[in-house]
Amino acid sequence: MHEGRAIYLLYNGILKDKSVGGGNVLTGPVFDVLPRFDGPKVIYAAANRMGGRAAREGITFKQTPYALEI
Numbered sequence: 914m915h916e917g918r919a920i921y922l923l924y925n926g927i928l929k930d931k932s933v934g935g936g937n938v939l940t941g942p943v944f945d946v947l948p949r950f951d952g953p954k955v956i957y958a959a960a961n962r963m964g965g966r967a968a969r970e971g972i973t974f975k976q977t978p979y980a981l982e983i
Contacts, residue, residue: 919950922977923958939963939974 914920925937936943939958944966947956953971961967961974 914950917952919948919952919954921947921954921956923956924977937977939967939972941966944970944972 923937923939923943937959939956939960940962944956944963953973955973955975957975957977959977961976963970963972963974967974
């Protein structure tokens with residue numbers, strides 16, 4: 914939590930999946946296992962595969978390693 918936002922960093926292996934894309938790509942199933950937060954969320958990951966659902970969930974997506982800032 915920072916300034917009223919939840920901040921998540923997804924990286925390979927964080928969800929115990931050490932495959933090439935494991936855990937570092939924002940997908941619906943990955944999002945569903947992240948800790949819940951009812952406010953705005955910033956999620957850093959290699960890619961975003963959530964489409965329009967990301968906006969509905971209040972997610973601001975930042976691609977790593979290019980957008981590493983809060």
